[in-house]
Amino acid sequence: MGISVASVGRLLDRKGIQYRLAQDDFGGMFTFQWASSLSDISTVDVVIRVVESGRLLRVEIPMGYSLSATPHRAAVLQALMKVQGGCRILRYELREGEILPQADLVLEDCEATSGQFDMFMTLAINGVCRHHKVIQQALESGVVSLQSVEPADPGEVETPVDTVSRVMKLAEHVGGLEALERLVRLHGGRADMVSDGDRAQEGGDAGPSR
Amino acid sequence: MAVTDKRLRTLLKRCGMPYDSYPDGAYGLTIDCSAEPYTYRNPEGGTELLVVISREPGGRGLTVCAPIAYMADQVGNLDAVREACLGIQSQSQSCGLRFSVDESGEVSPQVDLVLGDAKLTATLVARLLGIVVRGLVRFDGVIRQAMETGVVSFEGVPPPDESDPAEALWTRLRRMLVYAGGLDGLEAIATGGPDSPALDGPMARLAYDRIIGVSE
Numbered sequence: 001m002g003i004s005v006a007s008v009g010r011l012l013d014r015k016g017i018q019y020r021l022a023q024d025d026f027g028g029m030f031t032f033q034w035a036s037s038l039s040d041i042s043t044v045d046v047v048i049r050v051v052e053s054g055r056l057l058r059v060e061i062p063m064g065y066s067l068s069a070t071p072h073r074a075a076v077l078q079a080l081m082k083v084q085g086g087c088r089i090l091r092y093e094l095r096e097g098e099i100l101p102q103a104d105l106v107l108e109d110c111e112a113t114s115g116q117f118d119m120f121m122t123l124a125i126n127g128v129c130r131h132h133k134v135i136q137q138a139l140e141s142g143v144v145s146l147q148s149v150e151p152a153d154p155g156e157v158e159t160p161v162d163t164v165s166r167v168m169k170l171a172e173h174v175g176g177l178e179a180l181e182r183l184v185r186l187h188g189g190r191a192d193m194v195s196d197g198d199r200a201q202e203g204g205d206a207g208p209s210r
Numbered sequence: 211m212a213v214t215d216k217r218l219r220t221l222l223k224r225c226g227m228p229y230d231s232y233p234d235g236a237y238g239l240t241i242d243c244s245a246e247p248y249t250y251r252n253p254e255g256g257t258e259l260l261v262v263i264s265r266e267p268g269g270r271g272l273t274v275c276a277p278i279a280y281m282a283d284q285v286g287n288l289d290a291v292r293e294a295c296l297g298i299q300s301q302s303q304s305c306g307l308r309f310s311v312d313e314s315g316e317v318s319p320q321v322d323l324v325l326g327d328a329k330l331t332a333t334l335v336a337r338l339l340g341i342v343v344r345g346l347v348r349f350d351g352v353i354r355q356a357m358e359t360g361v362v363s364f365e366g367v368p369p370p371d372e373s374d375p376a377e378a379l380w381t382r383l384r385r386m387l388v389y390a391g392g393l394d395g396l397e398a399i400a401t402g403g404p405d406s407p408a409l410d411g412p413m414a415r416l417a418y419d420r421i422i423g424v425s426e
Contacts, residue, residue, distance in 0.1 A: 056305060077292040081311045088271070089322045091308035094296040104306035105324060106341070108334040116326035119270070123324060 002054035002107035003117070011117050012048075027051045038129040038150055046125065057105040057112070059121060061128045065135055068097030072142030079138035082146060083131040089120070090127035099135075101128045212269030213330040222263070224332040227339070229263075236264035241343055247368070250350045253281035261342055263335070272330065274338045275320035279346060280353055282315035287360040291317060294356035297364065298349045307345045317353065319345055 005028035019032035027050040103124035133148040244257040295309035
């Protein structure tokens with residue numbers, strides 16, 4: 001079981017991701033760009049490898065970190081370990097001085113689901129982006145500090161599938177999606193949830209009503 | 211489908227692995243490393259390797275960890291230990307194995323599984339355990355040398371598992387053990403009675419001890 005190259009392709013298609021695929025008898029390699037809303041980087045390059053005939057999925061996010069180009073070797077090693085310690089699946093590979101952030105999803109005979117795939121990808125890529133400044137700072141100045149790390153989005157551990165399903169159940173409970181939206185607004189929801197029409201009705205003040 | 215505590219216990223039993231239950235819902239397996247080819251020794255000098263399996267809150271993930279597998283008390287060598295650990299992670303066979311090395315010198319290898327709504331299987335549990343245990347079997351010398359001398363070297367590391375006939379045999383055994391519900395089940399299937407030694411023979415015993423290290 002595990003996951004097939006075709007399944008990964010379908011999951012990426014569903015997310016509207018344009019990718020390139022190289023395939024062989026044992027698996028395949030997808031390469032694409034991922035838009036990041038975290039850190040000061042807008043996109044990251046992502047490589048997904050389907051290996052061991054689908055029993056293992058590997059995601060690599062090359063960031064161009066190089067240990068050979070920095071005088072702060074010890075600080076960088078310390079930073080990499082600190083970041084790994086605080087992340088759930090992220091790990092850094094060190095090959096001939098080049099540092100490669102990556103994560104593995106061991107599947108064996110477990111049939112991968114779209115929810116699992118989404119969760120894995122989100123954790124891996126957001127983990128890299130959230131800690132980019134930490135690694136960059138260690139490389140450039142030798143300072144190891146996690147102060148610049150943006151807090152993890154609580155929704156990061158949720159899969160989109162689960163989130164949608166939960167929200168729909170809640171909406172059903174309160175009498176529909178609009179009713180749920182109204183309730184959220186009443187209790188101080190996010191400003192960007194309110195439509196332009198609602199803004200006009202509410203006198204233009206769309207901010208939280210706390 | 212998140213993994214429940216009950217399901218995890220069932221899978222551990224199905225893998226034929228004795229475990230201890232911890233109060234926080236984690237499970238501990240003690241691997242005996244006294245026999246060849248193990249060289250691992252715990253920070254107290256003992257031959258036992260403790261491996262802990264714990265579920266993420268809500269059962270949407272699993273972590274297999276060998277807490278404080280090493281204690282690098284030569285603080286001057288910590289950078290070498292970190293470099294060794296990163297080097298081990300870069301080996302193609304390491305499959306998700308990652309290390310934490312804290313400031314006090316505690317070295318803990320672990321592997322994490324994102325499960326989400328997927329179904330956990332006994333084969334997957336066995337694989338995750340194998341990643342941590344086999345990683346330490348194979349790279350014990352690298353970590354120890356870095357801890358003791360500050361030198362990082364991968365010379366003398368045993369070859370990857372594929373070239374190891376014991377590993378190939380273990381893969382077949384593991385599959386059988388999982389499907390039979392453990393060693394007792396396999397013996398019962400193979401012999402029709404619990405007293406017949408279905409897994410007798412030096413190669414079978416070597417493979418079983420080498421990969422998982424659960425000695426009867």
